[in-house]
Amino acid sequence: MKGYLWAPSAATQAKSEGASWESLAIDAVGNVIEFWGFKRNQGRVWALLYLRDAAMTAAELERELALSKGGVSMLIRDLERWGVVLRVRQPNDASWHYRAETDLMQMARRVIEEREFSFIARVRADLAEARRLAEADPATPKPKIDRIRKMEAVAEATEKALSVFLKTSRFDVGAMFDRFRS
Amino acid sequence: MKGYLWAPSAATQAKSEGASWESLAIDAVGNVIEFWGFKRNQGRVWALLYLRDAAMTAAELERELALSKGGVSMLIRDLERWGVVLRVRQPNDASWHYRAETDLMQMARRVIEEREFSFIARVRADLAEARRLAEADPATPKPKIDRIRKMEAVAEATEKALSVFLKTSRFDVGAMFDRFRS
DNA sequence: CATGCAGTTCAAAACGGCTTGAACTATATG
DNA sequence: CATATAGTTCAAGCCGTTTTGAACTGCATG
Numbered sequence: 414m415k416g417y418l419w420a421p422s423a424a425t426q427a428k429s430e431g432a433s434w435e436s437l438a439i440d441a442v443g444n445v446i447e448f449w450g451f452k453r454n455q456g457r458v459w460a461l462l463y464l465r466d467a468a469m470t471a472a473e474l475e476r477e478l479a480l481s482k483g484g485v486s487m488l489i490r491d492l493e494r495w496g497v498v499l500r501v502r503q504p505n506d507a508s509w510h511y512r513a514e515t516d517l518m519q520m521a522r523r524v525i526e527e528r529e530f531s532f533i534a535r536v537r538a539d540l541a542e543a544r545r546l547a548e549a550d551p552a553t554p555k556p557k558i559d560r561i562r563k564m565e566a567v568a569e570a571t572e573k574a575l576s577v578f579l580k581t582s583r584f585d586v587g588a589m590f591d592r593f594r595s
Numbered sequence: 596m597k598g599y600l601w602a603p604s605a606a607t608q609a610k611s612e613g614a615s616w617e618s619l620a621i622d623a624v625g626n627v628i629e630f631w632g633f634k635r636n637q638g639r640v641w642a643l644l645y646l647r648d649a650a651m652t653a654a655e656l657e658r659e660l661a662l663s664k665g666g667v668s669m670l671i672r673d674l675e676r677w678g679v680v681l682r683v684r685q686p687n688d689a690s691w692h693y694r695a696e697t698d699l700m701q702m703a704r705r706v707i708e709e710r711e712f713s714f715i716a717r718v719r720a721d722l723a724e725a726r727r728l729a730e731a732d733p734a735t736p737k738p739k740i741d742r743i744r745k746m747e748a749v750a751e752a753t754e755k756a757l758s759v760f761l762k763t764s765r766f767d768v769g770a771m772f773d774r775f776r777s
Numbered sequence: 778c779a780t781g782c783a784g785t786t787c788a789a790a791a792c793g794g795c796t797t798g799a800a801c802t803a804t805a806t807g
Numbered sequence: 808c809a810t811a812t813a814g815t816t817c818a819a820g821c822c823g824t825t826t827t828g829a830a831c832t833g834c835a836t837g
Contacts, residue, residue: 432735434728438743441721445750448714452795464742471814481797486815507805508813518749532630539623546616553614560646561620567700568627574760581752634825653784663827668785689835690783 435464439478442517449521450529454480458488459497459517468501468510495520518582529575537568617646621660624699631703632710636662640670641679641699650683650692677702700764711757719750 439460446456457478462469469477471485480488489511492498499514544561547553621642628638639660644651651659653667662670671693674680681696726743729735 432729432732434725437721437728438725438746441718441725442746442749444718444721445715445753448753454795460746463746464739466738466742482814483798483816484796486813487796490815516745518752521749533627536623536626539619539626543616543620543623546614546619550614556648557646560648563698564620564624564642564645567624567703570700570760570763571627571630573763574756577759578752578756581755582749636825664784665786665828666826668783669826672785 435461438464446517446521449525451521451524452488452491454478454484455488455491456517458485459492459513462498462511463513463517466513468503468512470506470508470510472508474511492520495524522579522582525575526579530572533568533572533575537565537572540565540568617643620646628699628703631707633703633706634670634673636660636666637670637673638699640667641674641695644680644693645695645699648695650685650694652688652690652692654690656693674702677706704761704764707757708761712754715750715754715757719747719754722747722750 439457442460443453443456446459447453458474458480461474461477471482471489474480474489475482475485478485489498489500493500497513497515497517497520499512500509501512503510540561544558544565547558547561621639624642625635625638628641629635640656640662643656643659653664653671656662656671657664657667660667671680671682675682679695679697679699679702681694682691683694685692722743726740726747729740729743
């Protein structure tokens with residue numbers, strides 16, 4: 414919804430060890446997740462951890478994804494808070510390692526559920542309130558009230574799309590995920 | 596998906612003639628439309644014209660919505676291009692007047708259809724390409740390929756939500772709109 | 778064809794979100 | 808306890824988007 418002229422970014426940067434298709438997949442995840450109002454880099458961090466299926470240190474994430482120290486720290490904090498990344502101690506290493514915990518989808522579902530639904534609920538409430546006020550005033554012409562009602566339909570369609578996303582992620586993906594669970 | 600701490604904005608500004616519930620409805624529309632990646636003020640301009648169901652001049656829009664002259668000009672240009680606002684000549688008035696033409700929904704549907712779908716198609720293609728590349732390399736462990744497959748599910752769910760939004764806007768709202776057509 | 782108003786354009790400013798990096802805190806180790 | 812390294816914080820900077828406003832264009836009118 415912003416610019417969408419992604420850097421062609423073939424072989425983005427020097428230091429990364431991963432296969433080139435890896436960064437393709439990682440960036441793709443970053444893009445969808447950004448679509449849903451999260452930060453692109455939250456998606457990228459999760460995607461790397463998930464794809465590697467290994468516990469990595471902040472320093473590694475920093476290097477592989479070309480992020481700053483502070484940035485990694487904050488991104489991880491968010492992902493941990495949402496429960497999609499777990500912090501673990503590795504046998505004989507002083508530093509923390511991070512692992513992808515659950516499917517990103519679950520997180521997106523939870524967050525969208527509270528954040529977006531309340532947003533759209535608020536919009537609907539405003540529209541309903543406007544209609545109530547309009548109806549209370551006897552001077553308001555009838556068609557005008559109908560027009561507000563029609564506006565509410567825009568909000569309703571938005572709500573429906575959101576709820577389908579949530580349902581889809583619960584069933585389709587949930588099932589898929591379980592089936593493939595490693 | 597940005598800030599969502601809308602200005603409380605009771606009785607926003609001095610000049611507006613409209614009932615206070617009017618601006619409530621107008622801002623609500625601005626909010627949903629912004630959610631779908633349009634400009635908040637595009638939604639507000641359309642909403643005012645639609646609600647008033649009257650042809651208004653740029654100067655009126657400027658005053659009622661507290662926008663700048665240049666801003667109104669550009670907003671209207673967009674809305675005209677999308678076919679949701681029509682420019683008409685009023686009997687004996689030198690200046691143009693603008694009317695809300697179709698339902699905003701139709702416009703959103705069209706634009707989302709081309710803009711968002713191609714966006715998500717691109718994400719899916721990237722993921723598919725990554726998987727193809729991964730599969731081509733015999734060294735890639737099987738579970739890693741499965742993980743890419745699971746990532747594709749995120750994109751699929753997004754696509755499904757989008758398509759439901761489009762369908763909903765076509766049927767539910769379309770029907771509703773016709774029924775109420777003034 | 779001069780005047781004035783409607784409408785357009787676009788560079789600059791404002792704005793908002795994201796990232797950076799330096800200072801700081803916490804923790805492990807000798 | 809001193810030191811080193813990992814991790815956190817947050818003000819400042821960066822960057823993309825939106826809005827502004829002044830200059831400009833076009834058009835109608837006397």
